[in-house]
Every structure is written in C-alpha cells, then in structure tokens.
Amino acid sequence: MTDSDVAVSIFERIGGSATIDRLVDRFYERMDTLPEAKIIRAMHAADLAQIGDVLKRYLTEWTGGPRLYSVEKGHPRLRQRHIGFAIGDAERDAWMICMRGALEETVSNAAARQDLDRALSGLADWMRNR
Template structure:
C-alpha cells in the first residue's frame, strides 16, 4: 500500500473532527435542503419539520463514521433500507440527497480527500436505498 493512501486518522469520525463537526455538517445539510430550490423534492419528502431527521442523521452519522454509536444505542440496527421504504426514493431524490450532502461537506470544510471517500460511500448507500426508478418501474409493469 502506498503510504499516501493511508488516511491520516484512525476513523472518518476523527478525520472529520468529531461530534461538533458532524453536527455542523448535518445542520448545514438540512439548512440547504430548506434554502435551495434544487433540493425541493428531497425537502418535500421530509414532511413539515426537519428536527427529528436532523437528530437521527446526526446520531447515525456519528456511528457510521466510526464514532459513538448513538443511533444503535437508541434504536438498534439502522436497517436503513427498511426504515426508508415508506418514502418514494428514486434517482431524483437520491441525486438531490447526494448533491445536498456534497454541498454541505464543501461549505463546512470537510477535508477534500475525506470528502471524496464519503461521496463514494454516500452514493453506494443512497443508490441501494432507491425504491423507485427505472428498474423498479419495469419490474412492476412486466
């Protein structure tokens, strides 16, 4: 392994700067969702208030990034796909979520190397959560 490939911290949680920085990222993510017209479909999927979503994403990301397991201590395994099945998540919602998170990472100063790694991981997770889209619609009409 090339020494330059080794992350400078033991976990992404440490790399991002701990709970304070995760909270800053999550708050900016939801603020952008409220402010930017380009995230309207994503915002509409979240209902009238974002406070519950803010807290749960903060708890989840802390653990997902390798920090304290706040989410699993409260709710058990995240079961992300199952918990999101009631919501229509297609390519548009996936792409708006990813765009909003990437913008939030940029605006909160997430290190560029970490941002690139997270962008890839977020894409894999967000794409796996899709429950609407071309392949689903084709299967339903077959």
C-alpha cells in the same frame, strides 16, 4: 492516503462530532432552501430538528464515532425505514446535491471529504427503491 490513515476513522478524519453537527445542519439548511431539493423536502416534516438529530447520531456511528444511533434505535435498517418513500434517481440526486454542498462547506480535509462523499454516494444509490 497513508497506511496510518486507514486506522483512523472518517469520523476522526473529518473532525468528529462538531463537524457532523455542522454537516447535518448545513445539509438540512440546503434541503430547506435549494429548489433542486424540493422533491426530497416534501418527504420530511415541517420541523427538521428531530430528523436532524437522528441523522447526526446515525452519521456519527456510521463514520466510526461513538455508538449513538444503534443503542437507541437498533440496527439502522435504512431501506426498511424509508420504504414508504419513493426513492429513485431524482430523489437520490437531490439528496446528494444537498449533501455534497454541505460536505464542501464543513469538511476541510479534502481526502476525508472525498472518502465520505464516496461512501455517502454508495449509500444513496443503495437507498433507491424504484
């Protein structure tokens, strides 16, 4: 990474809104189909469209793009919003399997993909509540 990369957000480095949209779509497709994701798929409604839109807005803002999430929902308070779900190592790992696969399929910039993977891994670790 060069000094100029530091000033550029991950949102821009991965390709902006179009990439976030593809990333989230592929993430939920993987969650819907991978046997390894059964444990987390069971935590979601049958229709993933609404939660997909929320994740797109959240990731857009979280990666440095336009403020789409907080203007509607306020502070993310992710742990509080997920407190009703038992999230341990198995759930974190299933989430990361889906996300890593989606990252591989949608983010062509290897350095940006690695940086986003590292950030998402930290977030997934932090979400554990058991």
